[in-house]
Amino acid sequence: MNKKGLIFNGKKGYSILLTIFELLVVIAIIVMVNVKASSYAKSDPIAQKTIANDLALMIDALVGFPGNVLVEYPKDVSKYSFLVSSGKVVALNTEGANVRKESKFTLPDNYDAGGDVERKARLCVRKTTNKIFLEACP
Amino acid sequence: MNRKGEGQESSFENAQTIIFFTVMMFAITILVFTFIFLLNSYESGLTAVPGEFKAEVLSLRFINSPECFAYQDPETKRIFPGIIDLNKFNEKQMQACYKTNEQTGKDEMNFRLQLESTLDYSVKTNKYFNADKFTMAKSVIVRDKDQFKTDKLFIYVQEGLI
Numbered sequence: 001m002n003k004k005g006l007i008f009n010g011k012k013g014y015s016i017l018l019t020i021f022e023l024l025v026v027i028a029i030i031v032m033v034n035v036k037a038s039s040y041a042k043s044d045p046i047a048q049k050t051i052a053n054d055l056a057l058m059i060d061a062l063v064g065f066p067g068n069v070l071v072e073y074p075k076d077v078s079k080y081s082f083l084v085s086s087g088k089v090v091a092l093n094t095e096g097a098n099v100r101k102e103s104k105f106t107l108p109d110n111y112d113a114g115g116d117v118e119r120k121a122r123l124c125v126r127k128t129t130n131k132i133f134l135e136a137c138p
Numbered sequence: 139m140n141r142k143g144e145g146q147e148s149s150f151e152n153a154q155t156i157i158f159f160t161v162m163m164f165a166i167t168i169l170v171f172t173f174i175f176l177l178n179s180y181e182s183g184l185t186a187v188p189g190e191f192k193a194e195v196l197s198l199r200f201i202n203s204p205e206c207f208a209y210q211d212p213e214t215k216r217i218f219p220g221i222i223d224l225n226k227f228n229e230k231q232m233q234a235c236y237k238t239n240e241q242t243g244k245d246e247m248n249f250r251l252q253l254e255s256t257l258d259y260s261v262k263t264n265k266y267f268n269a270d271k272f273t274m275a276k277s278v279i280v281r282d283k284d285q286f287k288t289d290k291l292f293i294y295v296q297e298g299l300i
Binding site: 017018021025029032033036045046049050053057060061063064065066067104106108109110111130 | 155158159162166169170173177181184185187192195196197198199200202203204205206208217219233234235236237238246
C-alpha cells in the first residue's frame with residue numbers, strides 16, 4: 001500500500017479533502033461575519049446615516065418655524081463632511097472607504113437650501129426667511 | 139481487470155467532486171448575497187425614522203408656515219402660527235407648500251388635510267392616492283373673513299406606497 005497517496009487517493013482521501021474544504025468554508029464564513037459584525041459594532045455607517053437623517057429632519061422642522069432660527073447639531077461631527085443640495089443632505093466620510101450616506105427633505109416652492117461643511121466639530125443649520133443653510137457654527 | 143476497475147472508480151469520484159464543488163460554489167454565492175442583503179436590511183432597520191415622527195415634523199409647516207396655511211397679516215407681515223387662513227386652504231397653496239417628485243413622489247410621504255368644520259372638503263398633496271396609513275389631529279384656529287373660530291385639523295398620512 002502506498003502511504004503517500006492515502007489522503008488524496010481513494011474514497012477516504014476524497015472524504016477528508018471534502019471535510020477540509022467544508023471546514024475552510026465554515027471558517028471563512030465565521031471570519032467574514034466577525035469582520036462585518038465588528039465594523040457594525042463601530043457603527044460608523046449607521047452613525048453617518050443617522051446624522052444625515054437628523055439633518056434632513058431638522059431642515060423639514062425648520063420650515064415649520066416662522067422667523068429666523070439657528071440650531072446647533074448636538075454632536076461632534078468632525079469625522080464627516082456635509083453637503084446640502086437639490087432636496088437632500090449628503091454625509092461623506094472621506095477617511096478610508098469613502099462612504100456616502102444621504103437623506104431627503106421636502107421644501108416649499110419659494111424655499112432654498114444649501115451649504116457645505118468640511119470636517120468641523122460643530123455643525124449648525126441656519127434659517128433666514130426662506131433660506132436654509134448648513135454651516136459651521138460661529 | 140483490477141486496474142480498469144480502479145480507473146472507473148477514480149473517474150466516478152472525480153465527477154462527484156466536480157458536482158460537489160459546483161453545488162458548493164452556488165451555495166456559497168447565495169450565502170454571500172443573503173448575508174449582504176441581511177446586513178443592508180439591518181442597517182435600514184436601525185436608521186429608519188418612524189413614520190409618525192416624520193409626519194409630525196413635516197406637518198408642522200401646515201399650521202405654522204405662511205408658505206402653507208398659516209395666517210399672515212398683510213400689513214404688518216406678522217405670522218400667526220397655529221391660525222389657518224381659510225382663504226389659503228386650497229390645492230394650489232398645498233402644491234406650493236409641499237410637493238413631492240412627479241416620478242418618485244409616491245414613495246414619499248403624502249397628506250390629505252381636512253377641517254372638522256368642513257368635512258366635505260379636503261386638500262391633498264400631488265401624489266396622494268387615498269392609501270392612508272394613519273391620521274393625526276391638531277387643534278387649530280381658523281380665520282374666515284375676519285372671524286376667528288376654534289377647529290380641528292385632520293391630517294391623513296400616506297407613507298411610501300412601494
